Amino acid sequence: MYLHGTSTINEEGHLSIGGVDTVKLAKNYGTPLYVYDVALIRQRAREFQEAFKKHNLNYQVAYASKAFSSIAMIQLAEEEGLSLDIVSGGELYTALKAGFPAERIHFHGNNKSAEEINMAVEAGIGCFVVDNFYELELLEEAAEEHGKTLSLLLRTTPGVEAHTHDYILTGQEDSKFGFDLNSGQVEKAIQSILKKDCFNLLGLHCHIGSQIFETTGFVMAAEKIFSYIKKWNESFSYVPKVLNLGGGFGIRYVKEDDPLHPSRYIEAMIKVVKTQAEQLEINVPEIWIEPGRSLVGDAGTTLYTIGSQKEIPNVRHYVAVDGGMSDNLRPALYQAKYEGMLANRPKETAEEKFSIAGKCCESGDMLIWDLPLPNPNHEDVLAVSCTGAYGYAMSNNYNRIPRPAVVFVENGDAQLVIKRETYEDLIRCDLPLKKPVVK
Numbered sequence: 001m002y003l004h005g006t007s008t009i010n011e012e013g014h015l016s017i018g019g020v021d022t023v024k025l026a027k028n029y030g031t032p033l034y035v036y037d038v039a040l041i042r043q044r045a046r047e048f049q050e051a052f053k054k055h056n057l058n059y060q061v062a063y064a065s066k067a068f069s070s071i072a073m074i075q076l077a078e079e080e081g082l083s084l085d086i087v088s089g090g091e092l093y094t095a096l097k098a099g100f101p102a103e104r105i106h107f108h109g110n111n112k113s114a115e116e117i118n119m120a121v122e123a124g125i126g127c128f129v130v131d132n133f134y135e136l137e138l139l140e141e142a143a144e145e146h147g148k149t150l151s152l153l154l155r156t157t158p159g160v161e162a163h164t165h166d167y168i169l170t171g172q173e174d175s176k177f178g179f180d181l182n183s184g185q186v187e188k189a190i191q192s193i194l195k196k197d198c199f200n201l202l203g204l205h206c207h208i209g210s211q212i213f214e215t216t217g218f219v220m221a222a223e224k225i226f227s228y229i230k231k232w233n234e235s236f237s238y239v240p241k242v243l244n245l246g247g248g249f250g251i252r253y254v255k256e257d258d259p260l261h262p263s264r265y266i267e268a269m270i271k272v273v274k275t276q277a278e279q280l281e282i283n284v285p286e287i288w289i290e291p292g293r294s295l296v297g298d299a300g301t302t303l304y305t306i307g308s309q310k311e312i313p314n315v316r317h318y319v320a321v322d323g324g325m326s327d328n329l330r331p332a333l334y335q336a337k338y339e340g341m342l343a344n345r346p347k348e349t350a351e352e353k354f355s356i357a358g359k360c361c362e363s364g365d366m367l368i369w370d371l372p373l374p375n376p377n378h379e380d381v382l383a384v385s386c387t388g389a390y391g392y393a394m395s396n397n398y399n400r401i402p403r404p405a406v407v408f409v410e411n412g413d414a415q416l417v418i419k420r421e422t423y424e425d426l427i428r429c430d431l432p433l434k435k436p437v438v439k
């Protein structure tokens, strides 16, 4: 297993993260347990921002909080000077409860409800990333009701396909997200927004996909959008103040993954935006980005306790852990790949390959196939790295398994930031069956 961030093997020969022994964490907090390397999150947040600071332009780095949202995580994003993307009333509620400044919150989503929109307008969020014409109607109603002017970004789909897994592609034309650029929907939306006093159109947005390892897709998307800006500038003098190029920066889950340093993506974006703006002789727009995975993904590690095993001679050796698709849905959902090691004896030689099964009643509940390990037994703690994004966020109560706890570790200190769910929590919303009415 690759050691990300502050992960090392300590003097006791255990995996240590943030200066804290993971075997002790497993003992103190139980398993499954999500452990976040706070220093690594801070480092990533700074890498993105520093890449912008070298250039003289306005920018915002917004954490896409859907990757991992919790009060403490949002507070950490605020400490690091990030803005925040939210996609639902629940993510907005979390951000507001965390005390995050509303003016740095951007609201995404392809089906925001009137209720969610009202909540966001009342809170005074920074902008709505408008996805469709129906939303524009809802926004207009909300703006009038509250007597407010709403700042908007228009989500466009530029028809650029980033090389990644099909399930998580959102940038191509056949997408449920955003206004289509090629068919003229974006232009129609811009013109209708510009007519309304209740709207302040900040600019344009696109998000071309996820787990992207090249800069080409971002450059192509920006060029495509600028080819339209040229047209709009000539025909009705429209020039965006902000260009949001989305998130999707790749991280290293397994050794085949070869991500670029955050600065490489930013440099490429700045270059194309500056070049294009100069060609059109317009002001260079502010560049906004929205990293999710790349801020928190490699900072997360999940600890499990090894349980039962099943060996089918000459076929496969299954080793089950005390979690699975209830705490990490990505392998079952996307065939996502992970690396792992025994946290209590990471240096021992691997005897053979073991396939790590979850405990849910689904054959597809497999976390890692064919992982080389020293013969595991039920006293071992399995660490699975790089689970920080879309892990806890997608956790669920399938089989009525309580969600795990989450701890932040930094400088030798561990802090519980999400409590483990209890059985009592699981039935909190359940109501008993009505007694039959006797007539």
Ligand SMILES: *Cc1c(COP(=O)(O)O)cnc(C)c1O
Binding pocket: 064, 066, 067, 085, 108, 170, 207, 209, 210, 211, 246, 247, 248, 249, 290, 291, 292, 293, 294, 389
């Ligand atoms: C999911 C999403 C992001 C973050 O994507 P990552 O791959 O986690 O960086 C950013 N912007 C939008 C609009 C998204 O939907």
